[in-house]
Amino acid sequence: MSINNDNKKILAIDNEEYIQEVIKICLETTTNWQVITAKSGQEGIEKAKLEKPDAILLDLMMPGMDGIATFKHLKDSLITNPIPVILLTAKLQSNDRKSYTELGIQAAITKPFSPLTLAEEISELLGWNH
Numbered sequence: 327m328s329i330n331n332d333n334k335k336i337l338a339i340d341n342e343e344y345i346q347e348v349i350k351i352c353l354e355t356t357t358n359w360q361v362i363t364a365k366s367g368q369e370g371i372e373k374a375k376l377e378k379p380d381a382i383l384l385d386l387m388m389p390g391m392d393g394i395a396t397f398k399h400l401k402d403s404l405i406t407n408p409i410p411v412i413l414l415t416a417k418l419q420s421n422d423r424k425s426y427t428e429l430g431i432q433a434a435i436t437k438p439f440s441p442l443t444l445a446e447e448i449s450e451l452l453g454w455n456h
Contacts, residue, residue: 334359334454335377339370339396340385340414345437349383352441359445367391371399374406381452383435386415394429401430410452414439 336359338349346363353359362377364370368391374382382400386393393413400406410432415422426434433451435444449455 335379336381337362337374337379338383339364341365341388348441352444357445367396382409382411383414384411386413
């Protein structure tokens with residue numbers, strides 16, 4: 327499967343710096359995408375409004391404002407509402423997927439993810455391969 331290598335901008339919101347780095351390195355070396363990182367929900371919301379990324383990778387479990395609260399703030403803003411959000415989570419059960427879909431979350435990727443196939447997975451989930 328080929329990855330659409332258009333210049334996409336991805337915002338990765340994760341409180342763990344090494345996860346941010348893995349996402350940044352693997353996406354920027356396998357695609358022409360630019361990756362912006364944020365270490366908290368609040369910082370992510372601010373960067374999303376400023377940078378207007380093509381997609382957001384959002385960690386579910388973060389101290390302070392968790393992924394669901396961050397997602398709700400993103401959906402409440404006219405600027406960030408149209409941006410597709412993919413949850414990154416260590417725990418994902420089928421009933422979780424249903425409730426995330428009902429909230430309007432585009433998709434979820436489980437941690438640990440494969441750095442080598444992350445770009446392909448994102449492209450597939452967001453329909454960028456077509």
